Structures are given as structure tokens and as C-alpha cells.
Amino acid sequence: MDYLPVSWRLRDQLALLVGGGDIALRKGRLLVRAGARLRVVAPQIEAELKLLIEQQGGEWLPETYQTHHLDGVVLAIGATDDNDVNRQLNADAVARQLPVNVVDNPPLCTFIFPAIVDRDPLLISISSGGASPVLARWARSKIETLFPARLGKLAELMGRFRKPLAEKLPQIGARRLFWEGLLDGPLMEKVLAGQQAEAETLLSDAVTNADIQKLSQGEVYLVGAGPGDPDLMTFRALRLLQKADIVLYDRLVGKGILELARRDAELVYVGKARNEHVVPQQEINNLLVKYALEGKKVCRLKGGDPFIFGRGGEELDSVVAAGISFQVVPGVTAAAGCASYAGIPLTHRDHAQSVRFITGHRKDGSVDLPWANLNTVNETLVFYMGLVSLAEICSNLLAQGMATDMPAAIVSRGTLEDQQVIISSISSLPDKVATMEVAAPSLLIIGTVVTLHPRYSWFM
Numbered sequence: 145m146d147y148l149p150v151s152w153r154l155r156d157q158l159a160l161l162v163g164g165g166d167i168a169l170r171k172g173r174l175l176v177r178a179g180a181r182l183r184v185v186a187p188q189i190e191a192e193l194k195l196l197i198e199q200q201g202g203e204w205l206p207e208t209y210q211t212h213h214l215d216g217v218v219l220a221i222g223a224t225d226d227n228d229v230n231r232q233l234n235a236d237a238v239a240r241q242l243p244v245n246v247v248d249n250p251p252l253c254t255f256i257f258p259a260i261v262d263r264d265p266l267l268i269s270i271s272s273g274g275a276s277p278v279l280a281r282w283a284r285s286k287i288e289t290l291f292p293a294r295l296g297k298l299a300e301l302m303g304r305f306r307k308p309l310a311e312k313l314p315q316i317g318a319r320r321l322f323w324e325g326l327l328d329g330p331l332m333e334k335v336l337a338g339q340q341a342e343a344e345t346l347l348s349d350a351v352t353n354a355d356i357q358k359l360s361q362g363e364v365y366l367v368g369a370g371p372g373d374p375d376l377m378t379f380r381a382l383r384l385l386q387k388a389d390i391v392l393y394d395r396l397v398g399k400g401i402l403e404l405a406r407r408d409a410e411l412v413y414v415g416k417a418r419n420e421h422v423v424p425q426q427e428i429n430n431l432l433v434k435y436a437l438e439g440k441k442v443c444r445l446k447g448g449d450p451f452i453f454g455r456g457g458e459e460l461d462s463v464v465a466a467g468i469s470f471q472v473v474p475g476v477t478a479a480a481g482c483a484s485y486a487g488i489p490l491t492h493r494d495h496a497q498s499v500r501f502i503t504g505h506r507k508d509g510s511v512d513l514p515w516a517n518l519n520t521v522n523e524t525l526v527f528y529m530g531l532v533s534l535a536e537i538c539s540n541l542l543a544q545g546m547a548t549d550m551p552a553a554i555v556s557r558g559t560l561e562d563q564q565v566i567i568s569s570i571s572s573l574p575d576k577v578a579t580m581e582v583a584a585p586s587l588l589i590i591g592t593v594v595t596l597h598p599r600y601s602w603f604m
């Protein structure tokens with residue numbers, strides 16, 4: 145992050161604007177909207193700028209820029225096409241530790257203006273850190289369509305009820321949940337429909353009836369976060385993640401996904417690389433219960449789907465036993481994610497009429513599976529946690545008479561930017577993999593559907 149977004153109170157502060165043309169005017173309008181007074185330094189200025197100065201009680205100095213023009217101002221803007229003036233202004237402001245912006249000249253700026261979606265008092269600012277104003281404006285137009293123009297009214301209404309609500313619900317967490325519940329419900333509808341009086345009654349009743357008990361009850365969300373690409377999360381997963389006070393995650397959860405949690409949420413790493421169960425399973429189960437009993441909304445983020453090799457059931461057992469309310473959110477399981485992103489359909493009319501998800505996890509030093517039962521025709525086998533036992537899996541399938549040239553694929557770090565797909569046959573895949581570095585996590589897919597990979601490959 146090269147720039148820190150802040151919201152700056154400028155009311156009645158003096159801002160220096162060097163330049164009097166069209167660009168200066170645009171900046172002048174913006175500053176005046178925020179209540180600033182203008183000191184405009186330029187031999188000539190636009191008529192509208194003069195008007196703005198009159199309205200707001202600023203001044204126009206028809207001179208060329210000099211250092212003393214910075215006296216008493218809180219920020220400086222250079223809007224001239226005279227490079228010497230711009231550089232001088234920058235140097236002077238920096239020497240005085242005053243924020244300075246020279247329009248369209250990032251090296252001479254200590255701050256930049258974001259694109260703004262104005263639903264006053266709700267303001268959304270978007271910045272590309274100066275890299276691409278066009279991109280920032282594009283993002284703004286997307287956001288404009290998401291936030292109806294009446295949203296400002298809603299913000300104003302909520303502002304008025306802040307104090308009464310704080311008296312009713314002293315805990316900030318309970319208040320947040322109160323507002324979230326209302327925003328997802330009828331309050332928003334009423335305001336957007338322009339039914340201001342009804343909205344006000346509704347809000348006033350809700351504040352009167354706010355139930356601290358109900359709002360401060362803990363909950364557990366067992367959430368499938370998908371195989372890695374944050375785009376593959378469900379809407380509900382995102383909603384609950386953003387509601388959570390505390391997030392328990394492990395190595396399978398992609399970094400981009402954690403960034404979607406609330407800024408003030410506590411993130412707890414509970415490990416789970418192979419052979420490295422940082423926090424033992426029983427302790428994870430206990431933690432879920434402990435936090436929920438403290439009244440927290442606890443999000444247990446799982447890679448893929450919580451109920452597919454995710455020990456989701458076990459984690460819920462303790463929660464159920466403690467009588468805590470919970471939700472389970474399905475996720476895109478690794479098999480589905482890897483299959484799509486590697487272009488390997490798991491079923492296909494000409495290849496496979498069924499697909500099996502199997503764990504290749506070793507128990508007591510070997511993989512204990514009903515091998516005879518796995519050598520079927522027209523079926524795709526997907527092994528989770530199969531890399532360590534790859535040689536054992538392949539040799540057992542061969543021993544059951546599976547064709548030596550049966551195609552097999554390993555998809556490593558599926559759906560992530562560094563996804564890697566290794567294709568071979570079951571007889572030669574183990575040797576091939578032995579010579580390579582395969583990053584975890586990885587999935588093994590066996591079946592003739594693997595031959596379709598070149599045709600349907602689209603990712604990277």
C-alpha cells in the first residue's frame with residue numbers, strides 16, 4: 145500500500161490553489177464542497193473560481209506564486225502548467241511538511257485525490273495509487289451503480305439514531321450486528337423506495353426493541369472457502385466471513401481469502417500442513433466452542449468444502465454438544481476446482497459415468513483402501529492427499545489389472561496463480577514426479593478424462 149486512504153475534515157481550513165484555469169477550478173470545486181476556504185494564487189482566474197471564493201470567504205491573490213503563500217494553509221495544490229512553479233511549490237510544501245498535490249504529476253505529490261462516489265455522508269473513495277486514474281474511474285462507475293443515490297439519506301438517518309442505540313446497546317459488537325440485520329432487511333428497502341417517514345418509524349421501533357441477549361449470542365460458521373482462488377467463494381461464505389469476530393483458518397485457505405475478513409477480526413492460524421498439525425484437532429474443536437461461548441461470531445474457514453475430507457463433522461460435534469447455533473456453508477471442493485482449472489472434466493459421456501473422491505492419506509504407514517474395488521471401467525478416481533502415497537496408489541491399481549497407460553494427472557496448487565499440471569500414465573507418473581518439485585497441496589486424478597486436458601485447458 146503506497147498511500148493511506150483517510151477522510152480529512154477541511155471545513156473552514158485554508159487551502160492554497162496555485163493556478164486559475166480549468167483544472168484549478170475543478171480542484172477548487174472539490175475543496176469548497178468539503179467546506180474549505182480557498183487561497184487562489186494566479187494572475188488570472190476563471191469567473192466561477194471567483195464566485196467560489198466569494199461564497200466561502202477565501203481570497204484571490206493575482207500574483208505569481210511565492211513561498212509565503214503557504215503561510216496559514218493546511219494543504220497546497222499546484223494546477224499550473226509551469227513546471228518551475230510546480231517544482232518550487234512542491235519543494236516549499238515538503239520543507240514545511242505540508243501535504244501537496246501537483247495535478248497530474250505524481251512525483252510532485254505527497255497526496256493524491258481518489259475518485260469519489262458521493263452519497264454524502266457516505267463517501268467511497270477509490271484510488272489506484274496514481275498507477276491508473278482510468279482504472280480508478282472505471283471502478284467508480286461500477287460502484288456508482290451498486291450504491292443507489294438515496295443511500296445518503298440512509299446514512300443520515302442512521303447517524304441520527306446512533307446515540308439512542310448506543311444507550312440501548314453499550315457493546316459495540318451488538319450494535320454492529322443490529323445495523324447489519326437492519327441493512328439486510330426492510331430498512332434499506334423503505335429508504336430506497338423514498339418512504340422516509342416509514343423508515344424512521346421502523347428504525348425507532350427497532351432501537352426500542354433491540355435485544356441485547358439475542359444479538360450477543362455466539363455462533364459458529366463452518367465455511368468452505370474453495371480451493372484457493374477467492375473468486376470461487378460463495379456469496380454466503382463471503383457474508384459470514386465478513387460478519388465474523390474471529391476467524392480460524394489453516395494452510396489450505398488462500399491468502400486472498402483471508403483479506404476478505406473484517407479488518408478488526410481476529411485471525412487465528414490453526415495449522416494443518418501435512419505432518420504439522422499445529423493445533424491438534426481436539427483443540428480446534430474446543431476453541432470453536434470457547435469463542436462462541438464468549439459471544440463471538442466464529443468463522444471456521446476450511447479449504448474446499450467442509451464436509452469433504454475436511455473433518456467438518458468432527459468440528460461440529462463439539463459445537464452441537466455445547467448447544468451453540470451454527471451454519472455450514474458448502475464450498476467448491478478441490479476436485480471440482482482443479483478439474484475446471486486444469487480442463488479435465490471429471491465425468492464425460494465418452495469416458496466416465498462416475499467419479500470417486502478418495503483419500504490417499506496414510507494410516508499406520510500405508511494406504512488402506514479397497515483396491516480391487518477401485519479398478520472399475522468408465523470411472524474417474526480423484527485422490528485427495530495422495531502425493532505422498534503416489535507410488536503405492538499407482539502400484540496397487542496396476543496390481544489390480546488397471547491398464548499401464550491409464551492417464552493420470554497431478555494438479556498442484558489448483559486454481560491458484562502458480563497452478564501446475566503434470567500429466568503422465570499410472571505406470572510412469574511416480575518416477576516422473578520423483579524428479580520434480582511439486583508444491584502442496586496437490587490432487588491426483590486418474591482416468592481417461594485426463595486425455596481431454598489439452599483440449600479444455602484454459603487457465604494460464
Ligand code: SAH
Nearest residue numbers: 448449454477478528529557558585586587
Ligand atoms: N476439504 C477440502 C479437502 C481437504 S483435504 C476440499 O474439499 O477440497 C486436503 C487435500 O485437498 C490436499 O492434500 C489436496 O489433495 C487437496 N487440495 C486442497 N486444495 C487444493 C488445491 N488448491 N490444489 C490441489 N489440491 C488441493
